[in-house]
Amino acid sequence: MSGKVTLVLGGTGKTGRRIAERLRAKGVTVRIGARSATPSFDWNDETTWAPALENVERIYVSYQPDLAVPGAVEAIRRFSALAVRSGIKRLVLLSGRGEDAAQAAERELQASGADWTIIRGSWFFENFSEAFLMDAVRSGMVYLPPDAVTEPFVSADDIADVAVLALLDDAHVGKIYELTGPRLLTFAEAVAEIAAASGRPIGYRSVPLADFVAQMRAEGLPDDYVELIRYLFSSVLDGRNSSLTSDIEHVLLRRPRDFAVYARETAATGVWSIAA
Template sequence: MTQTAKNDTQSTRTTVRTTEQPLVLVIGGTGKTGRKVAGKLAAQGRPVRVGSRGGEPAFDWNDPATWTAALEGVDRVYVTYYPDLALPGAADQVGAFAEAAVAAGARRLVLLSGRGEEAAQLAEEKLKVSGADWTVVRSSWFNQNFDESFFLEPVLAGEIALPTGDGVEAFVDTEDVADVVVAALCDDRHIGRTYELSGPRLLSFADVAAELSKVTGREIAYVPVSGEDYRAVLRANDLPEDFAELFTLILDGRNAHLVHGVEEVLGRAPRDFADYAREAAATGVWDVTS
C-alpha cells in the first residue's frame, strides 16, 4: 500500500534551520519517505520543519486547529496523508489543508499519491484546485514495507499471507521517492507535473519471498489467502478493513507495468528490489533468534 501511511514514532528535531532559505514543512516527517526527505533537505542546508503529532508545533490531520502553527513561516510543503490517501475522507482533508496552506503563504505543495488509486486521485484534484503550485508524485508500493512496517512481522514469521494471488507489483525504493520529492520541492520546473514512480521490474509476492529467502538464508513462503480471510486478520488486529481494498490494485493488474518517473526526474535508473533486500538484510532487521 502506499506509502502515505505508516509514520514512525521515532523522535526527531521538529525544525532544522541552517540558512535563510525557504522553510519546508514535511508532513509525516518521521515516516518512511518523510524522514528521508527531511534529511536530504537538511543536508542541502535547507530549513525543515517536521510535521507530526509529536512535533513542536504538533501537526494532526484530524485536528485542523494544529495546521495554523505548523504552517507559520512555511514556504512549501511535502504532503503525505495518514493512514492512507485512498481511505474515505482523505480527499476532503487534503483539500482543506491545501487551501489553508495557500492562504498561509505556502503555495508550493508536493503530494505523495499512489499509482492506480482512484480515491487518491480525488485528493490530487482537491490539491490542484486550491491555488497551489502543485506536483503530484504517484508511487508504487514501497520496498521498505518489508522491513519498516506492516510486512515486517510476516517476514520474521517466515510466511507472507496476502490476498494478492499471482498479481505483480513494481515495488519502488523510498530513497528514490525521496530524491524525486526533494527535486520537486526545490526545482520550479516540476510545478504542474504528475510523476509515476516504480522500480525497474515487476515482482509477484512469490518473487519477493524468494528474494527475501535468498538474503536471509531461511525459507520465507508466500501464501495466497482469500480477501475475507485477510479481512478477518485485519479485524483481529484492530486495523481498518478498508486496507484489504488496496490489494485490488495488484489483483486487477492495473499497475502491472513499469513507469519511468524516477528516470524522468533524476536521470538515472531506479533501485532494484534485490539491492534493497541485500542491504536491509545486512542490518539484521530480519534476523530471527531462537
C-alpha cells in the same frame, strides 16, 4: 536557501524521514509535521494546522493513513486552501499509483492555486522491512491475498529523491510522476528474493481476501486500517499497476533502485532476523 521553512508532513514516516534528511543535507531548514513534533501537526485536528504553517514556504504533503480513506479529500481541500491563504505556493503531494479513490484528493490540491507536483508511488520496498510485513517476513511465512499479480515495487529512497527535487526545482511544477522500480515482481517472488538475501527459508502463501480481512479483524486491528488494506488488495493490487514507467529515470537521470539490492542491504542490517 531562504530563511523560511520546508514543512515535511509525515516527517517520521518512510518517505518523510528520508526527505527531511536530504533537505537538511542541502542546508534547508526543515519542520517535521507529526503529532509528536513541536508544533504538533495532526490531520484529525485542524487547530494544529495553522501553527505548523508559520514561516513555511513549501510543503511535502503525505496524508495518513492514505488518500483513499474517508475524509481525506476534504482534509486535502481544506489544508491546501489554508496553505495558499498563508502564502505557501509549493505543494508536493504523495499519492498512490492506481488509486482511483486518491485522485479526487489530487484534484483538490491541483485546484488550490498552489504550484503543485503529484508523486504517485507504487508499493514500497520498505513495506517488507519498516512496517506491515516486517513481522511476517521475520516469522518465516508471509500470507497475503495476491497470487500471480505483479507489482513494480519502488524504493522509498527513490521517492524521496524525486520529492526533494520537486520541492526545490520549479521544473517539476504541474507534473504528475508515477514512480516504479525497474522490474515487475509478484509478492511471492519478492519474498523469495528476501529469503535468498537473508539466507533462510521464508515462504509465501496466497489466501482469499475475505479470510485475510477476517484474520485482521480477529487480531483486533482498527476497522479503518482493515478497510484500507481490503481496498488496496481488492482494487489497487489487481494488475492495474503491472507496468513500468520511466519517470524516475527522467527526473533523477539514473535507473531506479532494484529490489535485489534493497533485499541484500536490508538483510545485512539484521532486521529480518528470526523472531524470538
